[in-house]
Amino acid sequence: MEKEKILENLAFAIVEGDEDKAVENAKAAMEAKLDPLETVENGLSKGMDDIGEKFGKGEVFLPELLMAANAFKSAMEILKPELEAQKMQTAQKGTILIGTVKGDVHNIGKDIVSTVLETKGFNVVDIGVDNDTLSIIQEAEKAQADVIALSCLMTTTMPAQKEFIEVLEEMNLREKYFVIVGGGPVTQEWADEIKADGYGESAVEAPVLVKELIRKK
């Protein structure tokens, strides 16, 4: 099967919330030697965007979103080992603490960023979802992180990224960490406004961003 068709089928399987089809097409993608990250971004994530749009328009509801998320995760189980197989042998300098902000339980994108950073040889500490500002700071201190990466998927939880940077400033810790932000509604403009050190639109951009920041240190 050609590449475009496989990616299209994958996206459709996510929209349909069909775990079996998602797994089947993820396997087809790997058999056809597609790049695993490209398969995630242009197949699975494309499907997620499509179902998210339908949800936004009231054409589908929460159960359909959950089914899509489950299909995404099942397909990721096929793709993750392939992504990890690309792991770079040379370790990169730097520890990245990554998590989703308070009030936000979306973790699919954050997990992909985490995996991609790991495959590029960074030391990654993933603190999961729904993290309040003080616990993120505590974990960053514990991990001796160089970079704090904050994910957020809702306009209602974006202010938590802003608050995080403000609290870091108040605690005189702003100079100690690079803070990068990302996730669905986050933009470069937002990153500039809240004085983050960087923004990445997709997981592919995260290692480039982190590498540049750490080099500046």
Ligand code: B12
């Ligand atoms: C799947 C999904 C869910 C799943 C989440 C499952 C999970 N385990 O994550 C479930 C069903 C649980 C869910 C719940 C809800 N959801 Co929801 N969800 C989505 C959906 C469809 C897809 C999100 C996703 O996984 N995308 C795929 C990944 C790969 O993309 P991504 O997260 O953007 O990540 C990529 C980049 O952004 C980037 N990235 C991500 N993080 C970071 C961090 C850094 C540092 C960097 C550099 C890059 C980076 O890299 C990733 C890979 O390239 C979106 C719609 C959308 N298009 O985003 C709605 C959406 C985010 N949800 C929405 C809503 C409203 C909700 C609920 C409130 C619904 C409800 N009534 O209960 C709850 C909220 C729960 C909560 N408190 O968080 C709204 C948010 C609206 C808003 N206010 O902004 C959206 C936009 C849907 C819509 N169109 O209305 N949701």
